[in-house]
Amino acid sequence: MDFSVIQYSKFMTLLDMLLHNLRTLHMSLEDSIKWLGEVMAEIGPPHSQKNEEWSFFNIKQANAIIDYLKISLFQHYKLYEFLFYSTREEIVIGTEQMIEVVKPSGGLLPDPLEEGISFDIYSTFIEPPPTLDAEVKRLDQEQVPEEFQSEANISDADPLVGFTIEDIKSVLGQVTDDILIGIQTEINEKLQIQEEAFSARIEKLKKA
Structure with a gap:
């Protein structure tokens, strides 16, 4: 219209x-x-x-x-x-689903794939108890001779033992100086290149 x-x-x-x-x-x-x-x-x-x-x-x-x-x-x-x-009847369509919880290891059902279950279920029902690992480590330590244990303890010691603070400062100072010298040299080279470029431009402007 x-x-x-x-x-x-x-x-x-x-x-x-x-x-x-x-x-x-x-x-x-x-x-x-x-x-x-x-x-x-x-x-x-x-x-x-x-x-x-x-x-x-x-x-x-x-x-x-x-x-x-x-x-x-x-x-x-x-x-x-x-x-x-008019009130109409509401039709609700649904489906009941049965969910089977993973049982502890050693039951009638085989263990599921690790990729198909969550970490919580795996750590609760399938992963071996941590007490077994601790027991194995304790037995291994008891079977190792005392000489190897003493060497292991020495290897685990702090490597800075025996050095004073002055020794550490001197080593750090040398490393820092070496790094700063390299950086300073690189900066000077770049500044020199830029200075030469600017000088060439100035000469061109003077001639123009």
Whole structure:
């Protein structure tokens, strides 16, 4: 119908109000038709010069709106009443699933793959107890001769034992000096290259 923006707004408001009257106010078909007639008289074509500025639809547009409501809402009014008023049974479709928890190792079922279970289940039911590892280590230490144990204890000692703070400072100073000298040399080379480049540019500018 080539409605304007205001006409679209009024038309959508009209549809919303008709559904509101049906859904909330439980208005009958006869009352809805009467209500539509009163509203269309206000927003329809003017009957006098006084309310001409408040009109939004001409006669053709008003008849088209009424025809549309007649074949859509009013023709299926009982269907809309059933949709808004009647309670329908909710069908819930579900499936029961049995979940079998992993049993401790040594049962009738074989151990599952480690990649297919979570770490919590694996550490609780499948992983060997930590007490066994501690017991094996203790037995191994008892079987090792005392000479090897003493050598192991010596190897585990702090390697800085026997050095004073002054010795450590002197070693760190030498290492730091070597590193700083290398960095300083590299910086000086880069500065020299940049200085030569700037000097060449200055000479070009002087010649220009």
